[in-house]
Amino acid sequence: MTDRRNFLKSSSLLIGGLWLSPNIAAARARIAPSDQVRVALIGCRNMGFGILKHHLALPDVRCIALCDVDQNVLEEKLGEIEAATGTRPEGFQDFRKVLERQDIDAVIIGTPDHWHCLIAVAACQAGKDVYVEKPMANSIGECDLIQQAGKRFDRVIQVGQQQRSGQAFIESRDLVKSGHLGKIRKVNIWSNFNYGLGNEKVPNSAVPKGVDYGFWLGPAPQRDFNSNRFHGSWRHFWDYGGGLMSDWGVHLLDMAIWVEENPSAPSRVLTYARNVNTENRDRDTFDTMNVLFSKKDFLINYDMNGGLQTGPYEKPYGIAYVGEKGTLVVNRGGYEIYPEWDGTANAPKCEAKKLEGTKESHNLHVANFVDCIKTRKQTVCPPEAGRIAALHAHIPNIAARVGAEELLWDDAKREFVGNKAANALIWPDYREPWVLPKL
The missing domain is CATH 3.30.360.10 (Dihydrodipicolinate Reductase; domain 2)
Structure with a gap:
């Protein structure tokens, strides 16, 4: 517990809402491509985009793609990411096209609950790690499927119950x-x-x-x-x-x-x-x-x-x-x-x-997820939780x-x-x- 608390404290100093900071951009430029975590967001309104911003507050994270069935939301968020980072991610309306990309390490699922299972399982099958908003799925059976997929395909999964990081x-x-x-x-x-x-x-x-x-x-x-x-x-x-x-x-x-x-x-x-x-x-x-x-x-x-x-x-x-x-x-x-x-x-x-x-602890929950992507350790809120x-x-x-x-x-x-x-x-x-x- 002590090691974890020290990690959370240090992470909070690093990423406390500074996703637009020039310091983050400078630190990002010094990180080798092999040490970068490349993410995509599926479901770009509200909470999903907020979680992505916490990812981008970490200097070793890049946003490769955004996906949303609402072209209006998609274009707006693509523009915001480009303005904040200097790089425009690729935009998609079909999540399956996102999962075909081999240069994506992890996906963030910010869709309505009824989509969580299909996307999470497909992401695991495609070799991506997953940050999925809560509740993990919209039914009891679908929760089981996500847990089984994470285990079968050896994926890191963080469920967005961020109070575990607060x-x-x-x-x-x-x-x-x-x-x-x-x-x-x-x-x-x-x-x-x-x-x-x-x-x-x-x-x-x-x-x-x-x-x-x-x-x-x-x-x-x-x-x-x-x-x-x-x-x-x-x-x-x-x-x-x-x-x-x-x-x-x-x-x-x-x-x-x-x-x-x-x-x-x-x-x-x-x-x-x-x-x-x-x-x-x-x-x-x-x-x-x-x-x-x-x-x-x-x-x-x-x-x-x-x-x-x-x-x-x-x-x-x-x-x-x-x-x-x-x-x-x-x-x-x-x-x-x-x-x-x-x-x-x-x-x-x-x-x-x-x-x-x-304060809110979304940033610390995201930092734990990214750390676990690198170490392959279990997240603070794994699928069983x-x-x-x-x-x-x-x-x-x-x-x-x-x-x-x-x-x-x-x-x-x-x-x-x-x-x-x-x-x-x-x-x-x-x-x-x-x-x-x-x-």
């Missing part, structure tokens, strides 16, 4: 694992965000000029174009994502799983889900969910509220590790320990600690969709116990001509 979460995990809070009874998690309501309904419209909408849909069902199902808000529909549960839920649940003695898939899940706000809202997913995961080490309680912005400890989102000696509350801004009081000793049962002002976290989001979503308050999951058999409707949602039905990868 100082506040690393220190919190260390404190919990060290016994500072005593025995952990439960982990309370909450996420309250306005965007969880989805957008207001709008009519279908023509496909925007420059967009290959059929390719954007890919393996998802054919539907008329609607802006609510496209850029920025696609995650509110089961065809492409899992709503607030698979967006923020994966991040936060991963931090509860991370402190388990032996992190594992959930075996028994109790779910309450409703759409409380239905007024003119366009979504498949739920705005209100409470989920209980009965784990071997402790209980995980997840509370989700789309359309709300306040929560416990005056935080819209967070994690509370509840121990017998105290409770540690953490989010991306830092953590604080609230000790229990020992009336007999007239003293707190543990030392109060506080960390404030911590991504799979387990995704299961904690997908199982409650499946329960809500089939109206099951309780689901039992047999991880060895990769199936639900006694629920045919739930088992039917383990794998997606791909639209022709796309087919599930076979390994």
Whole structure:
């Protein structure tokens, strides 16, 4: 843990948002081609492009290609990269053309969730390492395929659950694992965000000029174009994502799983889900969910509220590790320990600690990925960790969709116990001509 923390600290000094810095360009010019890591981005809006920028803040990384089915986005991002680095990557609308290039070492997958599996598996087959955004895939079965592909083709895979690289979460995990809070009874998690309501309904419209909408849909069902199902808000529909549960839920649940003695898939899940706000809202997913995961080490309680912005400890989102000696509350801004009081000793049962002002950790997560490409070591968030976290989001979503308050999951058999409707949602039905990868 000490070596890793030192690496993260040194990396943060090097790449703290300096992707446009002349110092980076000068350092890049001194690195031999044989020591360079050549990357391509597939899915260029928002998070995908942000992750690419963190890659380019490292002097030993080059961007070789960009790929997006929206020609408008593609041209914009090609121009930004050229302005920042002096070199214009090659642009593509078909990810398969990207993977044919032999000069690409790794791909970043920033597409909607329903594309993650097809692209990640194909990238592994093509000999590329993979940085894939969370959740690792849009279904339980597809998560397995990505994990199998990484192992079979000996690829480095980093899942974009970047909190594993964040100082506040690393220190919190260390404190919990060290016994500072005593025995952990439960982990309370909450996420309250306005965007969880989805957008207001709008009519279908023509496909925007420059967009290959059929390719954007890919393996998802054919539907008329609607802006609510496209850029920025696609995650509110089961065809492409899992709503607030698979967006923020994966991040936060991963931090509860991370402190388990032996992190594992959930075996028994109790779910309450409703759409409380239905007024003119366009979504498949739920705005209100409470989920209980009965784990071997402790209980995980997840509370989700789309359309709300306040929560416990005056935080819209967070994690509370509840121990017998105290409770540690953490989010991306830092953590604080609230000790229990020992009336007999007239003293707190543990030392109060506080960390404030911590920042996002995407840059450190990217630095870990690039380091692992070179060393061939396991990443901070390897496929198995991504799979387990995704299961904690997908199982409650499946329960809500089939109206099951309780689901039992047999991880060895990769199936639900006694629920045919739930088992039917383990794998997606791909639209022709796309087919599930076979390994």
